Amino acid sequence: xxxxxxxxxxxxxxxxxxxxxxxxxEVVKILARHGREGYEFLNSIITPxxxxxxxxxxxxxxxxxxxxxxxxxxxxxxxxRAGKHVVTPNKNLISACYSELMEEAEANGVKLRFTSTVGxxxxxxxxxxxxxxxxxxxxxxxxxNGTCNYILDAMYDKGADFGEMLKIAQEIxxxxxxxxxxxxxxxxxRKTVISTNLAFDAVVKEEDVLCYGIDTIQACDIAYxxxxxxxxxxxxxxxxxxxxxxxxxxxxxxxxxxxxANVKLxxxxxxxxxxxxxxQSFYGQGAGMMPTGQSVIQDVIDIRDNKEQYIxxxxxxxxxxxxxAIHRYYIRHDRMCEHMEPLVDTYEExxxxxxxxxxxxxxxxxxxxxxxxxxxxxxxxxxxxDE
Amino acid sequence: xxxxxxxxxxxxxxxxxxxxxxxxxEVVKILARHGREGYEFLNSIITPxxxxxxxxxxxxxxxxxxxxxxxxxxxxxxxxRAGKHVVTPNKNLISACYSELMEEAEANGVKLRFTSTVGxxxxxxxxxxxxxxxxxxxxxxxxxNGTCNYILDAMYDKGADFGEMLKIAQEIxxxxxxxxxxxxxxxxxRKTVISTNLAFDAVVKEEDVLCYGIDTIQACDIAYxxxxxxxxxxxxxxxxxxxxxxxxxxxxxxxxxxxxANVKLxxxxxxxxxxxxxxQSFYGQGAGMMPTGQSVIQDVIDIRDNKEQYIxxxxxxxxxxxxxAIHRYYIRHDRMCEHMEPLVDTYEExxxxxxxxxxxxxxxxxxxxxxxxxxxxxxxxxxxxDE
Numbered sequence: 129x130x131x132x133x134x135x136x137x138x139x140x141x142x143x144x145x146x147x148x149x150x151x152x153x154e155v156v157k158i159l160a161r162h163g164r165e166g167y168e169f170l171n172s173i174i175t176p177x178x179x180x181x182x183x184x185x186x187x188x189x190x191x192x193x194x195x196x197x198x199x200x201x202x203x204x205x206x207x208x209r210a211g212k213h214v215v216t217p218n219k220n221l222i223s224a225c226y227s228e229l230m231e232e233a234e235a236n237g238v239k240l241r242f243t244s245t246v247g248x249x250x251x252x253x254x255x256x257x258x259x260x261x262x263x264x265x266x267x268x269x270x271x272x273n274g275t276c277n278y279i280l281d282a283m284y285d286k287g288a289d290f291g292e293m294l295k296i297a298q299e300i301x302x303x304x305x306x307x308x309x310x311x312x313x314x315x316x317x318r319k320t321v322i323s324t325n326l327a328f329d330a331v332v333k334e335e336d337v338l339c340y341g342i343d344t345i346q347a348c349d350i351a352y353x354x355x356x357x358x359x360x361x362x363x364x365x366x367x368x369x370x371x372x373x374x375x376x377x378x379x380x381x382x383x384x385x386x387x388x389a390n391v392k393l394x395x396x397x398x399x400x401x402x403x404x405x406x407x408q409s410f411y412g413q414g415a416g417m418m419p420t421g422q423s424v425i426q427d428v429i430d431i432r433d434n435k436e437q438y439i440x441x442x443x444x445x446x447x448x449x450x451x452x453a454i455h456r457y458y459i460r461h462d463r464m465c466e467h468m469e470p471l472v473d474t475y476e477e478x479x480x481x482x483x484x485x486x487x488x489x490x491x492x493x494x495x496x497x498x499x500x501x502x503x504x505x506x507x508x509x510x511x512x513x514d515e
Numbered sequence: 516x517x518x519x520x521x522x523x524x525x526x527x528x529x530x531x532x533x534x535x536x537x538x539x540x541e542v543v544k545i546l547a548r549h550g551r552e553g554y555e556f557l558n559s560i561i562t563p564x565x566x567x568x569x570x571x572x573x574x575x576x577x578x579x580x581x582x583x584x585x586x587x588x589x590x591x592x593x594x595x596r597a598g599k600h601v602v603t604p605n606k607n608l609i610s611a612c613y614s615e616l617m618e619e620a621e622a623n624g625v626k627l628r629f630t631s632t633v634g635x636x637x638x639x640x641x642x643x644x645x646x647x648x649x650x651x652x653x654x655x656x657x658x659x660n661g662t663c664n665y666i667l668d669a670m671y672d673k674g675a676d677f678g679e680m681l682k683i684a685q686e687i688x689x690x691x692x693x694x695x696x697x698x699x700x701x702x703x704x705r706k707t708v709i710s711t712n713l714a715f716d717a718v719v720k721e722e723d724v725l726c727y728g729i730d731t732i733q734a735c736d737i738a739y740x741x742x743x744x745x746x747x748x749x750x751x752x753x754x755x756x757x758x759x760x761x762x763x764x765x766x767x768x769x770x771x772x773x774x775x776a777n778v779k780l781x782x783x784x785x786x787x788x789x790x791x792x793x794x795q796s797f798y799g800q801g802a803g804m805m806p807t808g809q810s811v812i813q814d815v816i817d818i819r820d821n822k823e824q825y826i827x828x829x830x831x832x833x834x835x836x837x838x839x840a841i842h843r844y845y846i847r848h849d850r851m852c853e854h855m856e857p858l859v860d861t862y863e864e865x866x867x868x869x870x871x872x873x874x875x876x877x878x879x880x881x882x883x884x885x886x887x888x889x890x891x892x893x894x895x896x897x898x899x900x901d902e
Binding site for chain 2: 146147149150249250251255258261262263384385386387389390391404405406407408409410411412413416418419421422423425426429433434435436
């Protein structure tokens with residue numbers, strides 16, 4: 129099969145290498161402004177012009193690994209309309225434009241696959257869809273951001289502070305120079321949107337997902353939780369309930385002897401619960417050149433070999449609705465004011481800081497409080513209690 | 516697709532239910548001596564005669580869920596020769612007759628699939644083969660016997676003794692009335708043979724796999740290991756080394772903050788390490804009517820939909836060779852004799868029992884010692900150190 133790769137950065141070159149290893153896949157064009165160091169032998173197939181790819185009748189499939197929404201969206205639409213299959217690891221694109229792109233692919237009789245958008249090298253979305261062939265998904269959840277997990281794990285392990293560990297994560301290349309998409313939870317949110325859409329035949333909008341990241345966490349939070357036998361992880365969660373989907377991203381405190389608490393370094397672990405097979409988890413490297421490149425090429429192989437994925441027979445499109453989601457939280461606050469008191473079940477005060485375990489609180493309310501405090505530059509952190 | 520089910524016990528009926536849920540699969544005959552309670556409506560399609568199935572041209576695929584090697588082997592061969600695909604959860608059969616059955620399937624142009632033989636409902640073997648489409652497997656390992664894990668987990672959690680927990684496991688139906696295949700490691704061994712064959716294009720014989728179970732473990736072993744921050748699990752392990760495969764089954768002591776140590780109850784977790792994607796683990800229910808039945812039907816769907824699995828291009832068949840396998844062990848022994856002293860690095864003595872950490876010892880030697888002691892009814896237990 130002749131394919132093109134659009135965008136030749138880390139993942140693009142990982143896909144190139146994986147295609148070579150797999151065999152039977154020939155990369156005939158690469159969209160890039162210039163060549164890549166170490167890949168000078170590919171200079172003759174590099175083009176900066178999308179029409180060289182969309183207009184090439186020999187190319188059956190295009191790997192889009194440019195990242196970002198535009199111009200990736202425009203280029204992918206062009207390729208789909210030109211009758212080319214598309215495989216992409218671009219979570220920003222799929223999270224933002226899921227319906228539009230899926231419909232365009234269907235209208236043109238081609239496939240759009242994006243297994244590597246969630247969990248990098250882990251065959252999570254692939255197995256999620258495969259499970260649906262004879263089972264019903266009830267819940268998905270997981271650790272899907274390796275940068276956050278690396279920071280949280282190191283804080284737990286070494287007692288280090290957030291800023292210190294973020295800096296180290298940046299130095300070793302796990303975190304971007306602008307780390308906000310990771311630490312504020314936006315990256316996790318996008319992966320949540322994609323997982324939820326596939327799990328529940330839903331069309332969830334990014335703005336409907338409640339999202340609170342780990343950018344306000346401090347060493348004292350980790351230490352307090354650890355003293356109670358708990359470890360904090362940034363989690364995606366989505367659950368089918370009463371004809372809608374509860375879907376949110378939030379720090380969550382797990383018992384130290386849970387699987388989640390023991391996901392180390394920058395690894396990911398993603399879990400489904402289905403009606404008949406029960407709970408299954410998938411663990412591994414959620415990012416990186418080769419793991420992600422391999423996952424991209426697995427999608428390419430499936431399309432090449434005409435392996436259909438599960439297609440929903442449901443005509444009802446589920447939507448996000450968090451209005452009934454409610455559970456207990458750990459909350460760190462700087463005072464026990466009239467807003468806090470009615471919410472709190474028990475608390476400990478140390479050096480003017482209140483470490484609280486809440487009564488069950490609506491998730492919407494907790495997130496609203498958290499964002500309100502953050503916007504005003506006030507101290508606060510919360511984590512759901514996994515119970 | 517019209518199929519038959521041979522053997523209508525727990526897994527057979529799970530497969531039947533899963534086929535109903537999946538749709539597009541019609542069970543037209545069931546091989547059984549008599550009907551099953553609650554399934555009286557199927558009495559008209561029950562037959563005790565294999566030739567009613569092998570000779571029925573409408574049946575394209577047969578699910579063999581009888582268990583045991585004979586007559587399952589004979590019946591499966593009959594079906595393959597009659598041009599029918601076969602799907603089976605029967606690990607005894609596939610472990611013992613892998614080459615013979617695979618060759619017979621190939622000679623007759625039909626498929627033989629057995630994803631559910633290892634890990635029950637976990638899509639382990641499926642993903643293992645899928646990974647090989649563009650990567651190379653270096654190692655497989657895992658907790659694949661739910662009964663042993665249930666017992667070990669309860670001993671760790673409650674400090675209970677082995678016999679006590681085995682009895683409870685039997686009462687709640689996790690362990691058979693004759694539990695030897697589970698606790699002596701034979702069940703794990705069979706799953707190891709199957710996983711190893713697929714991972715490494717090997718043909719491993721059961722008798723070439725070193726195997727030591729958990730039937731000699733005692734509460735004092737669990738307590739000693741726990742005091743050192745370790746938890747014991749029964750593990751399958753296979754690793755490609757120098758053109759052969761090291762492959763064995765043994766109790767293994769994991770750090771309490773490892774994923775393995777935190778696999779609870781009767782769950783399984785199976786892990787591959789591959790050259791490019793690194794380490795991936797698959798966790799879930801390794802047994803049970805619906806998880807296993809679902810996994811059987813996933814294989815049926817793949818065959819129905821012409822989804823080919825990875826087929827090895829290797830012409831070299833790897834064999835088992837443990838002669839270079841060497842690592843450290845925890846050993847409990849009742850005396851520090853001239854056999855033990857040269858092997859031991861450090862030990863603690865308490866109430867006449869020696870709790871030892873060994874120097875690196877050949878795995879073959881350790882297993883030989885263990886079996887020698889067991890045969891003579893002498894006290895001993897060992898567990899590999901995961902390090």
